[in-house]
Amino acid sequence: MGIFRLLTILLIAWLCYALYKRYLKNKSPKRPMKKGKNLENIVKCEHCAMHIPEHEAIVDKGRYYCSEEHKRISNKS
Numbered sequence: 001m002g003i004f005r006l007l008t009i010l011l012i013a014w015l016c017y018a019l020y021k022r023y024l025k026n027k028s029p030k031r032p033m034k035k036g037k038n039l040e041n042i043v044k045c046e047h048c049a050m051h052i053p054e055h056e057a058i059v060d061k062g063r064y065y066c067s068e069e070h071k072r073i074s075n076k077s
C-alpha cells in the first residue's frame with residue numbers, strides 16, 4: 001500500500017511537471033525574425049544624440065528618444 005501510494009504520487013507529480021514544461025514551451029514560441037539583425041535601423045535620440053536600435057527607441061511625433069525620460073525633457077522645452 002505504502003509503495004503503491006508513493007508511486008502514484010510520483011506519477012502525478014511527474015505528469016504535472018511534464019504538462020507544465022509543455023505549457024511553458026507553448027507559451028513562448030520562438031519569434032520568427034522579420035528581418036536580419038544587420039538590417040536594423042539605428043536612430044538617434046533627439047535629446048542626448050545617443051544611437052539606439054529603432055525597436056528600442058521611443059517614438060514621439062516622428063522623433064526618436066532613448067528613454068521616456070528624454071522624451072519628457074525634450075517635450076518640456
Ligand SMILES: [Zn+2]
Pocket residue numbers: 045046047048049050065066067070
Ligand atoms: Zn537620450
